[in-house]
Amino acid sequence: MYKLYFKQALAMLKENKLLSLISILGTALAICMIMVMVITYEVRVNNYSPEDNRDRTMYVRWGGRDFKGANHGNGYLSLKTIRECIQTMETPEAVAIVSPWRSQLASIPGGQEKKDCLMLFTDDVFWKIFDFDFVAGSPYTKEEVQSGIKKVVIAESLANRLYGTSDAAGKTIMISYKPYTVSGVVKDVSTIAKASYSEVWVSYSAQPFPDDTWAESITGWYQAIILAHSSSDFEAIRQELDRQLVRYNSSLADYKLTLYDQPDTHLEWEIKGLGAMGPDKTKTILQYMLVIVILLLVPAINLSGMTLSQMRKRMSEIGIRKAFGATRGTLMVQILSESMLLTLLGGIIGLFISYIAIWLMRTWLLSNSFASISSVFGGTPALSVTELLNPVIFLYAFVFCLILNLLSAGIPAYRMARKNVMEALNEY
Structure with missing residues (x-):
């Protein structure tokens, strides 16, 4: 049965080449942009040699x-x-x-x-x-x-x-x-x-750098990197540093030291960039999630409209199949399977495009506070094949494809499959 569905889906692709191409490219570009964001996030935030302890490292800059x-x-x-x-x-x-x-x-x-x-x-x-x-x-x-x-x-x-x-x-x-x-x-x-x-x-x-001779020498030329026993200690470290700060400030005569809610986790450091203060972490994450949702919705709406249009052309087929006893579930499985083929083709193409995009734009995408300067001296954001071909990223891609399929074909399939036999035949 599924082999028949596959053959029908291929026939539909050949019959409507332009629409199929638009549908596949729309999905591919959406998947590409999402994958670029995910891979960039993975590389910049997760453990990365020699920073193998990013998940339990904090910074006071x-x-x-x-x-x-x-x-x-x-x-x-x-x-x-x-x-x-x-x-x-x-x-x-x-x-x-x-x-x-x-x-x-x-x-x-x-x-x-x-x-x-x-x-x-x-x-x-x-x-x-x-x-x-x-x-x-x-x-x-x-x-x-x-x-x-x-x-x-x-x-x-x-x-x-x-x-x-x-x-x-x-x-x-x-x-x-x-x-x-x-x-x-x-x-x-x-x-x-x-x-x-x-x-x-x-x-x-x-080659020591002297501390500032004013402001009671609370500032100078150094930063601190804190390694926790585990990420579960982050809150305890923050609380202890707050107590340390109160004690330290009590020893100063006129000036007070402010640490701007530091220490920062590695994710917070990436979000803040060069500044002492930066965007709210939760707000920034929500903004990225909103972008991903929008990137998913655009091709989904596109595919939904195309699926609905194609389903209307096939109402007679649906009516005849229902007349011969096809259940609503059987019809939905067929329609979703055909739509999944389009989505998977777009997803696979999008994956390859995303890897090419990451490789070509790695200096811009993976740059940090000094990458543009360090490139003058030969430093480049190196990426290995194993870092790009991460099994977890493939899992994300499959989930994105599945969501796209459900969003784009689920509603039209349900609407078409629930029509009764006479209504389906009369629309032909």
């Missing part, structure tokens, strides 16, 4: 300086603030210190090859939060950070460019014409991993 009730600007945090207010917390598993990346010149002693590199200044805890793949050497240790030893970790591509090999651990590298020791070499990181991306990672104590 900004601090506001309030003087006698009035805001006197925002800035990064000082080492004093992080050490006294955040690192003394007991709930998190770990708290790392990072300083926003900077561009500096990297070279080897006496070498002609020089390269502007993005550099991220971190402590030793940074290497415990993020799971880098070391191809040589190891990260700098807590003792080396505390002693201010000039050690760095570099990306594999930079090591190959400067030394001609990735085995560069223990060698000397010049950072802005000052000698540093290469502690380790890691595989290149995609700019999608914006919290950990760099080409050179430097011990922050080897």
